[in-house]
Amino acid sequence: MDDARANLDILVEGLKPDHKLSLALTGEMALQIAARTPPDLVLLDIMMPGLDGYEVCRMRQMPETAEVPIMFLSSLEEVQNKTRGFEAGANDYLTKPFEMLEVKARVRSLLKAKAYSDAVKEQLAADLRVAREIQMGILPHDFTAVEKAYRVSFGAILEPAREVGGDLYGVCAAGPERLMIFLGDVSGKGIPASMFMVRTVSLAGLLAREIAEPKRILERLNDELSADNASHMFVTFLCAVFEPATLRLTLASGGHCYPLLLPADGPPCWITKTIGTALGFDSGLEFQAMELTLSDGDAVVFYTDGVSEAFNPERELYGSERLLADASGLAGQSANAISAGLLAKVRAFAGTAPQSDDIAILTFKVNVAAGKHAHA
Numbered sequence: 492m493d494d495a496r497a498n499l500d501i502l503v504e505g506l507k508p509d510h511k512l513s514l515a516l517t518g519e520m521a522l523q524i525a526a527r528t529p530p531d532l533v534l535l536d537i538m539m540p541g542l543d544g545y546e547v548c549r550m551r552q553m554p555e556t557a558e559v560p561i562m563f564l565s566s567l568e569e570v571q572n573k574t575r576g577f578e579a580g581a582n583d584y585l586t587k588p589f590e591m592l593e594v595k596a597r598v599r600s601l602l603k604a605k606a607y608s609d610a611v612k613e614q615l616a617a618d619l620r621v622a623r624e625i626q627m628g629i630l631p632h633d634f635t636a637v638e639k640a641y642r643v644s645f646g647a648i649l650e651p652a653r654e655v656g657g658d659l660y661g662v663c664a665a666g667p668e669r670l671m672i673f674l675g676d677v678s679g680k681g682i683p684a685s686m687f688m689v690r691t692v693s694l695a696g697l698l699a700r701e702i703a704e705p706k707r708i709l710e711r712l713n714d715e716l717s718a719d720n721a722s723h724m725f726v727t728f729l730c731a732v733f734e735p736a737t738l739r740l741t742l743a744s745g746g747h748c749y750p751l752l753l754p755a756d757g758p759p760c761w762i763t764k765t766i767g768t769a770l771g772f773d774s775g776l777e778f779q780a781m782e783l784t785l786s787d788g789d790a791v792v793f794y795t796d797g798v799s800e801a802f803n804p805e806r807e808l809y810g811s812e813r814l815l816a817d818a819s820g821l822a823g824q825s826a827n828a829i830s831a832g833l834l835a836k837v838r839a840f841a842g843t844a845p846q847s848d849d850i851a852i853l854t855f856k857v858n859v860a861a862g863k864h865a866h867a
Contacts, residue, residue, distance in 0.1 A: 492521040492547065493536040493564070498587070502534065502564075505591040506598065518542025522550060529555045532601055534594075537565040537576065548579035558608070560601040564589060619654035619682075626655050626685050629692055631662050638858070641670045641735045646830035646854040650797075656849035657684030657726070658795045659692050663699040668734055671699035671708070674793040674853050675728040675747065678769075687724045691716065691770075695730070705730040705743035706780040713745065713770040713778075725771035729793055731855075733785075738857060740791065743780040745770045748796055749811070751818055753829065755788030759818045762791065790829055790856040792818065797850035801837050804844045809837055826856040 492515040493499050499514055506512060513530065515521035518539050525533070537544035544563060550556040562583040563576045573584045583597055627649070631637075634645040641664075649658055657677030665671050673695050677684045694715050698708050708730050716726065728745040742750065742762065746769030749761040763781050770776075785791075794814075801809040817836040821829045830852045837850070 492516075492518065492534070492539070492544070494539050495536075498536070498564070501591065502594070505595060509595075510598070518544070518547040521547050525550050525556050525559070526553060530559055531605060532598060533559055533561045534598075535561055535563050535581075537563060537567055537572070545575060545579045548581065551580040558605075560605050562597060562601060564594070616654075622655050622682065622685060623651070626689065629689060630660060634662060637662055637664055637670065640664065640667075641733065642857070642859050643670070643733065643735070644826040644856045644858050646826035646828070646852075646856075648830045648834055648850070648852040650834075650846070650850045651680075652797070652846045652849050653680050655682060655685035656680055657688045658797065658849040658851035659688045659726075660793070660851055660853040661692055661695060663696050665699045665703070665732075668736055669703060670733045670735065671705075672731045672733065672793070672853070672855055673699075673729060674795065674851060675726045675745075676795040676797075676849070676851070677726045678724050680849065683722060683724065687716075687722070687726065691726050691728070695728075703732065704780065705732050705741050706778040709743050709745045709767075709770065709778040710776065713776050714774045716771040717774045720771055723771075725769045727769045727795075731791070731793075733855070738785045738787075738859070739782060740785055741780055741782045743767070743778045745778060748794060748799055751792040751794070751815070752783075753790040753792065753818060753822045755786055755823065759815055759822060761815075785857050787857055787859040788823070790822070790826060790854055792829060792833065793851075793853045793855070794833070795849060795851040797846070797848035798833065798837055798852065800848060801841045801850075802844050802847060803840055803842050809840050813840070826854040829854040829856070 494516050503512060513524050515524055518541050535544045535547060560582040561580055563581050564585050566587040568586040576584050582601060638644050647660055657679060660674040663671040675691060677687045694712055698711050702708050727747040729747040731740055731742040733740050744765060744767045746767055749764055751759055752762045753759050765779055767778050768776055799809060799811050799814055821832045833852055
């Protein structure tokens with residue numbers, strides 16, 4: 492981009508044999524071209540009619556050109572001009588009059604650096620895709636066998652804010668009279684959270700087969716996670732055990748969001764407001780448990796704070812009260828419909844605001860009548 496055609500002619504003559512070029516005589520034209528066909532490199536004059544070169548660097552704020560290298564070619568040679576250019580987002584600065592050999596060398600260097608950066612990012616993206624597949628692979632997706640054996644149904648949703656995340660859920664058939672259900676939220680996001688999440692899920696599944704009481708599962712899980720925890724990560728964790736013979740649900744919380752009860756014949760309510768302490772800080776912690784007897788058609792919704800702490804574009808919080816109100820319209824629906832409906836409510840509230848945290852929803856519903864009918 493340069494308003495002097497003589498300068499453009501020199502650059503075209505020197506660069507055309509090795510590169511495909513787009514020319515702009517004004518800053519406005521340069522931004523339009525960059526938005527329409529993102530370039531690999533921008534050569535930019537500063538003194539321009541209309542938008543100057545510094546203002547054209549606003550392309551750094553456009554997602555499609557945020558990483559494109561920019562080199563200033565300017566007659567302004569004062570230190571303050573160069574400093575302002577780099578502060579605006581330039582990667583290089585060459586003063587006029589310039590030697591074409593030097594321009595070509597710097598262009599090659601910038602393009603080589605961009606190609607290397609793009610390759611590294613693509614490799615990282617590929618690694619993250621594999622990590623996501625591994626992470627999702629350890630979570631249950633087909634609940635058919637468990638649903639038939641325990642006369643229940645499940646609806647599970649997990650949407651990380653990044654490629655991988657720290658939210659988790661699980662269902663473990665610990666015995667014919669005991670079904671363990673859990674959901675958790677690891678501190679942080681990305682690869683570290685996903686690794687801690689995998690460890691948590693694996694340990695929880697093993698402990699569920701050894702221990703019947705949710706509070707004891709939390710205590711043992713906390714001891715294991717807090718041992719050699721050099722990263723100082725932690726996880727909020729909700730653990731419940733369902734007994735199909737009595738429809739009794741025993742539940743213990745390790746610093747997690749309040750679970751929600753959707754009765755078959757009543758308004759939604761919180762099951763407990765006992766939060767407890769997150770797991771992974773210190774060993775030897777004790778946890779409390781509470782019990783309730785469910786009825787046929789009752790549903791219990793476990794969720795992470797990516798639901799209750801979702802924001803809309805005005806930075807308003809979705810919040811627990813809105814969650815309770817929205818859930819009232821979902822009672823009586825299937826477990827899958829409840830989870831999907833709740834996510835839709837959150838999405839509608841958030842609108843165009845980006846997802847700031849991982850979202851996990853696990854709905855558990857008692858289907859005694861359906862189970863008897865299927866058995867008959």
